[in-house]
Amino acid sequence: MKVELSSEKVKSDFVKKVEELSGQNILSCYQCGKCSAGCPSSYAMDLLPSQVIRMVQLGLQDEIVNSKTVWLCASCLTCSVRCPRGVDIAAIFEALRLVVTRDKDKLNYVEPSEITAEQLEELPQIALISNFRKFTG
Amino acid sequence: MKLFYYPGCTVKTKAKNLEASALAAMKELDIELVEVASWNCCGTVFGMSTDDLLHQLAPLRNLLRVKEQGGDKVVTMCSMCYNTLKRANHLIRTDEEKKKLLVDFMSEEPVHYEGEVEVLHLLEVLRDVVGFEKLKEKVKVPLQGLKLDPYYGCMLTRPQEIGLDNLENPTILEDFLVALGAEVIKDPMKTECCGSYHTVNAVEVVVERGYGILNSAVKKGADAMVLSCPLCDYNMDHRQREIVKKYVDFTGIPIFYFTQLLAIALGLETSVNHFDLNYVDPLPLLKKRNFVA
Numbered sequence: 001m002k003v004e005l006s007s008e009k010v011k012s013d014f015v016k017k018v019e020e021l022s023g024q025n026i027l028s029c030y031q032c033g034k035c036s037a038g039c040p041s042s043y044a045m046d047l048l049p050s051q052v053i054r055m056v057q058l059g060l061q062d063e064i065v066n067s068k069t070v071w072l073c074a075s076c077l078t079c080s081v082r083c084p085r086g087v088d089i090a091a092i093f094e095a096l097r098l099v100v101t102r103d104k105d106k107l108n109y110v111e112p113s114e115i116t117a118e119q120l121e122e123l124p125q126i127a128l129i130s131n132f133r134k135f136t137g
Numbered sequence: 138m139k140l141f142y143y144p145g146c147t148v149k150t151k152a153k154n155l156e157a158s159a160l161a162a163m164k165e166l167d168i169e170l171v172e173v174a175s176w177n178c179c180g181t182v183f184g185m186s187t188d189d190l191l192h193q194l195a196p197l198r199n200l201l202r203v204k205e206q207g208g209d210k211v212v213t214m215c216s217m218c219y220n221t222l223k224r225a226n227h228l229i230r231t232d233e234e235k236k237k238l239l240v241d242f243m244s245e246e247p248v249h250y251e252g253e254v255e256v257l258h259l260l261e262v263l264r265d266v267v268g269f270e271k272l273k274e275k276v277k278v279p280l281q282g283l284k285l286d287p288y289y290g291c292m293l294t295r296p297q298e299i300g301l302d303n304l305e306n307p308t309i310l311e312d313f314l315v316a317l318g319a320e321v322i323k324d325p326m327k328t329e330c331c332g333s334y335h336t337v338n339a340v341e342v343v344v345e346r347g348y349g350i351l352n353s354a355v356k357k358g359a360d361a362m363v364l365s366c367p368l369c370d371y372n373m374d375h376r377q378r379e380i381v382k383k384y385v386d387f388t389g390i391p392i393f394y395f396t397q398l399l400a401i402a403l404g405l406e407t408s409v410n411h412f413d414l415n416y417v418d419p420l421p422l423l424k425k426r427n428f429v430a
């Protein structure tokens with residue numbers, strides 16, 4: 001993947017926002033890859049969790065927003081409890097989702113009004129509420 | 138002994154088989170679970186972002202209700218409620234600044250809460266209040282010869298502050314099942330995620346996960362899987378409908394709530410288990426092994 005690096009991106013508001021929302025110091029990550037190794041969703045991700053963290057360090061907002069990774073994360077916390085640097089990766093992914101879902105120009109990732117009557121009847125409430133909490137603004 | 142319990146939305150509806158079996162079994166163990174009055178939905182997931190205090194109100198209100206009603210402990214049986222309530226309680230206990238913001242926000246309903254209420258999962262009550270040794274003595278129908286695969290999922294044990302058991306290798310379910318007389322399968326998939334809320338918008342993810350986790354149990358010779366979370370239950374049990382369609386080698390395996398096996402081992406009426414709400418019917422297995430008539 002070809003990306004363009006610049007000091008503006010590294011020092012951008014995007015990086016600050018993600019650090020603020022997640023309460024994490026993004027530079028703590030030393031790219032060991034342990035988070036990616038244990039992630040149960042990584043098989044389906046276009047960017048591995050550790051790659052997304054690296055991209056946040058570099059301020060690559062567009063690349064992250066266009067990737068499926070944070071939308072495939074199930075907030076299972078496997079990565080967060082294993083990171084040797086104590087980085088709460090799941091919280092960083094939550095922050096990344098919020099950057100998108102809180103943007104008034106962007107659509108919800110899941111649109112509650114499109115949930116069918118059949119799904120409403122069948123699915124447990126905890127599935128629906130947690131899904132909307134993660135995927136709508 | 139009386140203990141307050143917080144049911145949560147799913148336990149009251151789709152997972153009545155969890156609630157009814159839990160209440161009946163605990164009564165048999167001389168613990169009366171009293172439903173907290175005026176509870177509300179906990180929000181199902183803990184808000185992980187630092188500015189998302191609005192989503193801490195729902196769990197805080199529930200903890201307040203417990204305190205107002207004179208409780209110092211609240212028991213949950215749904216892993217998601219447990220996780221959300223316990224983490225919100227931890228936030229109140231450890232973050233003065235956020236607590237103050239929450240209290241100020243709730244100025245119309247006076248909040249006197251410092252995190253005094255202890256959030257417990259029913260498995261903790263069985264381990265720490267009843268005690269597995271004592272439980273063993275109360276078993277009337279030992280689950281002898283039944284090979285069970287314990288499944289923890291995520292929310293029962295993670296993150297660190299939950300502190301229910303070891304993060305990488307919890308054993309509370311195994312210890313519980315051994316007390317009931319069952320044989321326990323060692324399964325490295327026991328703390329793998331079921332796919333959680335993706336069951337709404339990405340069923341294929343849950344089918345993949347479910348197949349991996351269930352197939353591991355079957356390959357290791359499990360007769361059934363045991364769990365505590367109604368979302369894991371939906372994904373492991375009800376999604377077998379989709380899993381058997383995609384993977385022809387997989388023929389299905391019954392899934393129990395831990396409380397259903399507790400009720401059976403205590404010799405309670407089968408009807409308290411509401412097996413009609415289980416997708417894969419566990420009765421043929423139980424009848425074949427003479428655990429129920």
Ligand code: SF4
Binds near residue numbers: 085
């Ligand atoms: S486990 Fe932690 S330090 Fe290692 S790559 Fe992931 S975030 Fe970085």
Ligand code: SF4
Binds near residue numbers: 040042072073080
């Ligand atoms: S929390 Fe998300 S990124 Fe981390 S291991 Fe789980 S699915 Fe992967």
